[in-house]
Amino acid sequence: MRYVVGIDIGGTNLVVGTVAEDGSEILGLVSEPTLAERGADAVLERIAKLVRTSIAAARGKEIAGVGIGAPGPLDTARGVVLLTPNLGWTNFPLRDRLSGALGLPGTLDNDANCAIFGEWWRGAARGSNHVVGLTIGTGIGGGIVLDGEIYHGASDIAGELGHMTIDSTGRRCKCGNYGCLEAYASGPAIAARAVEGIEAGAETSLPAYVQDDLSKITAQVIYEASHDGDAYAREVVHDTAKVLGAGVANIINIFNPQVVVICGGVTLAGDQLFVPLRSEVKRRAFKPASAACRIVPGELTGTAGVYGAAAVFMRRTWGSP
Amino acid sequence: MRYVVGIDIGGTNLVVGTVAEDGSEILGLVSEPTLAERGADAVLERIAKLVRTSIAAARGKEIAGVGIGAPGPLDTARGVVLLTPNLGWTNFPLRDRLSGALGLPGTLDNDANCAIFGEWWRGAARGSNHVVGLTIGTGIGGGIVLDGEIYHGASDIAGELGHMTIDSTGRRCKCGNYGCLEAYASGPAIAARAVEGIEAGAETSLPAYVQDDLSKITAQVIYEASHDGDAYAREVVHDTAKVLGAGVANIINIFNPQVVVICGGVTLAGDQLFVPLRSEVKRRAFKPASAACRIVPGELTGTAGVYGAAAVFMRRTWGSP
Numbered sequence: 001m002r003y004v005v006g007i008d009i010g011g012t013n014l015v016v017g018t019v020a021e022d023g024s025e026i027l028g029l030v031s032e033p034t035l036a037e038r039g040a041d042a043v044l045e046r047i048a049k050l051v052r053t054s055i056a057a058a059r060g061k062e063i064a065g066v067g068i069g070a071p072g073p074l075d076t077a078r079g080v081v082l083l084t085p086n087l088g089w090t091n092f093p094l095r096d097r098l099s100g101a102l103g104l105p106g107t108l109d110n111d112a113n114c115a116i117f118g119e120w121w122r123g124a125a126r127g128s129n130h131v132v133g134l135t136i137g138t139g140i141g142g143g144i145v146l147d148g149e150i151y152h153g154a155s156d157i158a159g160e161l162g163h164m165t166i167d168s169t170g171r172r173c174k175c176g177n178y179g180c181l182e183a184y185a186s187g188p189a190i191a192a193r194a195v196e197g198i199e200a201g202a203e204t205s206l207p208a209y210v211q212d213d214l215s216k217i218t219a220q221v222i223y224e225a226s227h228d229g230d231a232y233a234r235e236v237v238h239d240t241a242k243v244l245g246a247g248v249a250n251i252i253n254i255f256n257p258q259v260v261v262i263c264g265g266v267t268l269a270g271d272q273l274f275v276p277l278r279s280e281v282k283r284r285a286f287k288p289a290s291a292a293c294r295i296v297p298g299e300l301t302g303t304a305g306v307y308g309a310a311a312v313f314m315r316r317t318w319g320s321p
Numbered sequence: 322m323r324y325v326v327g328i329d330i331g332g333t334n335l336v337v338g339t340v341a342e343d344g345s346e347i348l349g350l351v352s353e354p355t356l357a358e359r360g361a362d363a364v365l366e367r368i369a370k371l372v373r374t375s376i377a378a379a380r381g382k383e384i385a386g387v388g389i390g391a392p393g394p395l396d397t398a399r400g401v402v403l404l405t406p407n408l409g410w411t412n413f414p415l416r417d418r419l420s421g422a423l424g425l426p427g428t429l430d431n432d433a434n435c436a437i438f439g440e441w442w443r444g445a446a447r448g449s450n451h452v453v454g455l456t457i458g459t460g461i462g463g464g465i466v467l468d469g470e471i472y473h474g475a476s477d478i479a480g481e482l483g484h485m486t487i488d489s490t491g492r493r494c495k496c497g498n499y500g501c502l503e504a505y506a507s508g509p510a511i512a513a514r515a516v517e518g519i520e521a522g523a524e525t526s527l528p529a530y531v532q533d534d535l536s537k538i539t540a541q542v543i544y545e546a547s548h549d550g551d552a553y554a555r556e557v558v559h560d561t562a563k564v565l566g567a568g569v570a571n572i573i574n575i576f577n578p579q580v581v582v583i584c585g586g587v588t589l590a591g592d593q594l595f596v597p598l599r600s601e602v603k604r605r606a607f608k609p610a611s612a613a614c615r616i617v618p619g620e621l622t623g624t625a626g627v628y629g630a631a632a633v634f635m636r637r638t639w640g641s642p
Contacts, residue, residue: 153577
C-alpha cells in the first residue's frame with residue numbers, strides 16, 4: 001500500500017495528513033496556525049516541517065508524493081499560486097518549492113476543489129458521479145466534480161460558487177460585486193447580519209454570549225444561541241438557510257447533481273439550518289432536479305481538504321481514485 | 322459524405338434541415354408552425370412530412386438518421402419527452418415514434434442543448450472546449466458544452482440557466498420561483514417590463530409602434546424603437562443587459578468558459594444590448610475568468626438547433642463531431 005501526504009493550506013490553519021492509497025486511513029494528522037503574516041518562506045518551512053512530522057508518524061510507510069490544496073486563483077498545471085489575498089502570495093511556485101524542499105513529487109489544486117473531491121472520494125458524496133459542493137468559512141468556496149473529475153474550466157477558475165449573485169442589487173461583497181452568496185452566508189457575513197439586527201433593536205440573548213462585545217459575535221456563537229433556543233439567533237440561521245437555499249437551487253437547476261455537499265463551520269447549525277435549507281430548495285428548484293439530489297453536510301470535518309489533496313495527486317499520478 | 326436530418330421542435334415553429342456530416346452545408350431547410358394544439362399525433366405527422374420534404378430537396382444524398390431537439394424535461398437515453406408544457410406532451414416516446422414513421426434511426430436531446438451544441442460545432446463558439454449558452458425566446462433555455470460534450474447532469478435536466486435566481490425576492494417566474502433570469506429577460510418578460518413602465522407614465526414612442534395597443538408590444542418592437550432612438554426603449558434594453566449581465570457573470574464565475582453564446586431574438590438588439598452586457602459582466606465577474614471569456618451573439622440564426630440536433634445524432638452514432 002502506497003501513501004500520499006495531503007496538505008490543506010488555509011488562511012488560518014495548515015492541516016497535513018498521510019493518506020492511504022485506498023483511502024482507508026489517514027495517519028499522522030497534524031495542524032498548526034498558518035501565520036501567513038510571517039511571509040511565504042516561513043509558511044513553506046512550517047508546511048515542510050508538518051509534512052516530515054506526518055510522515056514520521058506514519059512509521060515507515062512508502063510515501064509516493066504530496067498533494068497540495070491552496071486558495072486560488074492557481075495555475076494547476078504549473079503548480080503556481082497566482083494570487084491569494086488571504087496569504088499575500090503572488091505568482092508563487094508553491095508546488096515546486098515544496099517538492100524541492102521535501103524531495104517528493106507534488107500536485108497543486110484549489111482548496112475548495114480538494115475538499116469537495118475528498119467528500120466525493122471518502123465522505124458524504126461517496127459513490128456519486130456528479131457532485132457540487134460549497135465550503136463555507138471566512139469565504140464561500142465551491143468545488144464541482146462531474147463524471148468523477150474535478151471541473152476546472154478554461155483557466156482553473158471554475159467553481160467560484162460563493163460569488164454567484166443571488167440578489168443583483170443586494171449586499172456588497174468583498175469581491176466588489178453585489179449580492180453574492182458569500183456576502184450573506186459566509187461566517188463573517190452571518191455574524192454581520194446578526195449584529196446589524198441587534199444594533200437595530202432585535203431582542204436576543206446574543207450579547208450575553210460575548211460579554212456585550214458585539215464585535216465578538218461569530219457564526220459559531222449564533223449557532224450556539226440558536227441551539228439554546230434564542231429566537232433571534234434562530235431567525236438569523238433561518239435567513240441563512242433561505243439565502244443558501246437560493247444558491248443551492250441555482251446549483252441544482254444548473255448542474256442537476258446527485259449530491260450537493262455543504263462543508264465548513266455552518267454544518268454546526270445542523271438541522272436548524274438543513275431543514276429550512278432543503279425546504280427552500282424544494283420550493284425554488286425544478287422538481288425533477290431537486291428530487292434527484294441529496295443536500296448533505298460534509299462528513300470529513302477538518303480532513304476533507306487533506307483527503308482531497310492527496311486524491312488529486314493519486315488521480316494525476318496513477319489515474320485513480 | 323453522409324447526411325443527417327436535424328429537427329428543431331419549438332413551441333411555435335418546427336425547423337428541419339438535412340446536414341452534411343462535416344457541417345459544410347445544410348440542405349432542404351424547411352419550416353412550419355408547430356400547431357401544438359392539434360395534438361401530438363398531428364405534430365408528429367407534420368414533422369415526418371417536413372423531414373421527407375427536406376430529404377427530397379437534398380436529392381439522393383445518403384441519409385444516416387435523424388437528430389431531434391425538443392423542449393424538456395426529456396429522457397434522452399430512452400428518447401422520451403417526459404413533459405413539455407408548451408406542447409402538452411407527457412411521457413411521449415418521440416424518438417421511436419418518429420424513427421418508426423421514417424424508417425430511420427434517431428436521437429433525442431434538449432432543444433437548448435442542441436442550439437448551443439450547434440453554435441459550438443459550426444457557429445459562434447467554434448473551436449472552444451468549454452461553452453455555455455443561453456437561448457432567449459419565449460423562455461430562457463441553457464446549454465452547457467464541457468470538453469466538447471453536452472453536459473446533461475444526473476437525470477438530463479442540467480442547464481436550466483434561465484431559472485437561475487438573480488434576485489431571490491424579485492419577480493415571480495412562471496416556474497413558481499422568484500427572481501429567475503427568465504422572469505426579467507425572456508422576450509415576454511422584456512415586453513412586460515416595458516409595458517409596466519409605460520403604464521406608470523414613462524415617456525416613449527412605443528405605443529405608436531403598436532397602434533396604442535400595449536398588449537402588442539413585443540421585445541422585437543422594443544429593439545426596433547431602441548434602434549430608432551427612443552430613450553425609454555433604450556432604457557429597457559439597458560436594464561435587460563444589466564440583468565443578463567448578472568446571469569452571465571454567474572455563468573462565468575461558475576464555469577470559467579471560453580465562450581458564452583447568446584442566441585435568440587434578443588440578439589436583434591445588437592450592440593445596444595451587448596455593449597452594456599459585456600460591461601456589466603466585467604464589473605461583476607472575477608477578472609481572470611471574464612478576461613478568459615468571449616460573450617457573443619449566436620451566428621446560426623434559425624438553424625443552430627437543426628445543426629446541433631444533427632450533430633448529437635452524429636456524435637452518438639459515429640463518435641464525432
